[in-house]
Amino acid sequence: MVESILFTFGLGAVCGLILSFASKIFYVYEDPRIAIVENLLAGANCGGCGFAGCSAAAEAIVNEEAPANACILVGVENVSEIAIIMGSEAGTAEPLKSYNNCDGGNRATDRFIYNGLNSCSAVTSLYGGKRDCSIGCLGFGDCVRACGFDAIHIGPDGYPEVDEEKCVGCGACETACPKSILEVRTVSQRLLHLNAYDNALAPCAQTCPAEIDIPRYIGHIRKGEYEEAVNTIRERNPLLLACGRVCPHPCESYCRRGIEDEPVSINQLKRFVADYEMNSGKRLPIECAPDTGKRIAVIGGGPAGLSCAYFLRRVGHHPEIFEAMPKLGGMLRYGIPEYRLPKKVLDWEIDGILNLGIDDHTNVRLGIDFDFGSLIAAGFDAVFFSVGAWNDYNLGISGEDLQGCFTGIDFLAKIGNNEKVRIGQRVAVIGGGNTAIDCCRTLLRKGVDKVYLVYRRTRKEMPANEVEIVASEHEGIEFVFLAAPNKVIGNEENQVTGLEYLKMELGEPDASGRRRPVPVEGSETVLDVDMIITAIGQSPLLAFRGKGDRLDDLEITRWNTFEVEPATCQTNVPYIFGAGDSATGPALVVDAIGGGRKAARSIDQFLKGKPVVPQPNALLNKHIPGTIFESVEGVIQKKRTEMPELPVAQRIHTLDEVDLVISEADALYESNRCLSCCRLCYNADA
């Protein structure tokens, strides 16, 4: 008896001693907060948080890899206690929500006879999960069974619908779905996601430089859900009113309907919902993540700067915009004329962005009114450059400095700024791009008698948007093709009286495949004009460099643009980022917007102390192999909605907007022309 008691106690004591010594010897430093936090968690080890048990979750919370409310079972009190321990406020964490990537369309018939288990993972293992498209939802509802909170059910169209109220963001559906249809993300994660090779993307959405989820917003319009459509666009593009008006819509060239019929008028639909919001008189609320307290200086308030600031603000940072001109908007305001994008509309849109809590400083030019050193001294954590391309190229011919000679951007910016410009009666505009056309059409509206557009090559090679060329033809602009300006002729008062040019003919194709124009000997011709505008291209104005500060270390390309890593927009100075025209050279508004968002993603990584790395598998506006079809069956031809515009006689005397918005009925009709690619199951064999 005694021995047994002695033995039992002895054994206990020995084991206890060994363990306590061991815990001293094999002690691994652990943040004491981990234990405290673990005690506040539910202790169910259910894995609902996505970590291997409660202690792993506690560790993640303390390492700030998971939010204070990561545990799906604890109540508000414990969450706020955890938040206090972590020194953050309760509710600072953004909630995770399940988001369905494949919704809409009719569920097509099965491609195979299948009698197995009604489970998406089973089908995937056996058949690669092709029901119709290789990505789409299979609809057997593994996600529904996986969800422990009854937040998912298979909706009437056969794909899962998430009940946002009930979804706790535990991620069980994402794990269960073999096709990555359901993704559990915070709003920030969604805002900063770039298109990837393995996403379900319609050809138009792959092409859009801003990566807008086009079929999703068109789907909303079809159901009359205009606000949702606006929100969907805003997840990728904050300047929908502007883009809806001036975007040359590269997406439409890849529209699948366009293979068999005319492409869907995607941009008109964007404009329709954007105008709908503006005319409704109220602004839709825009969600922003909790404040992070990080500050970013955005240099240049054009589309790239506005887009970057907008996305940074939405994920919780504090961007401040520094702009050289009196108002924000960049080329949208000072390049693109009133009749294409009314200033009133632009103001409304920019106000909406600034209302999120973005500070702006106008009339301050980097290099003149402030220098780079003062920015760093003011405590900005990162700097984003979006200074655009405002430096007009010169022709390099004699007489270019005579009175009556202008350059394109200079001229348009003066008009945009309501400055007095002495305008002639007969004007020659040199160049074939958007800037040249905008100058011509603006001049017409200023009451000029005759406007010539002088271009080196032919109409086919003109880089301007096709619609713009057509509109200017209608308005009576005279095109002088195959003409190379030779010299500007002036009178005694140094005033322009004519432009002498050489006629050209097309020769051998050059490196870009365009036939190189060669001058014809002795073909000098004089155009009788009293004003000349040169608009033959722009490059960034980087006069703020060379002051002996950090900016001198920046690498600059031979086109005078910032050298940035294309997938991250980071320059060689880690805290400096760049996008828009100043990084790519003159491009489109949407390119600048997409670039701004890409940069915001990298800046966010940088500010959170993570390495700035490109997104794995990022598409970067290439196309996913196999998704660009040769033909599409079953498309019934339906006419594309015409764009309504002001009649020519009425429009050339005013600065009124030329392109008008389509009617609600037309929008509905047009949205029904969309094939809902990558939403509807498209069966190539059917």
Next chain:
Amino acid sequence: MGYFELIIACIFVNNILLAQFLGNCPFLGTSKKMETAVGMSMAVVFVTVMAGTLTWVIYTYILVNFDLVYLRTIAFIVVIASLVQFVEMFLKKSIPALYAGLGIFLPLITTNCAVMGVCVLNIDKEFTFLQALVASLFYAVGFGLALILFAGLRERTLLARVPKPLQDTSIALVTAGMISLAFFAFQGMV
């Protein structure tokens, strides 16, 4: 009995899971995914070898000498539980890589009946120390074999046409029964 027979007996004939029906909870619980099954098997091998030999030493040199064999069960439980704790601490500090692999399974085995069973069997069969070591190792290998076989089968049953009432755990139990029957064919070999 030679060591070869002992090994065959431990792995196949007296398979701890399929012939002795010990450790059924991890057998069903961790066999849904191959990955977890492999992790669990490794952890069991590790712990069983340590526990089997240590308990043998304690039994032969302490309990028998002091005439306390009736305290066997309680002593073994305390020893195994402390051992697992100790090993966990040791691994965390010294071999973090191994800890990362086995870590979450170790506490699960603390009171696993397969481990306890092996320790008790070692004593009941009156093994020598070396025999106990070999037996512990190969009982555990047998456990791993059965678990991994079973996990493979369970992954396949997902694809099979299973009548509704039998899906998931029920079909798993039926399958387990049939593998067990198959293992009974080894009966009488040694």
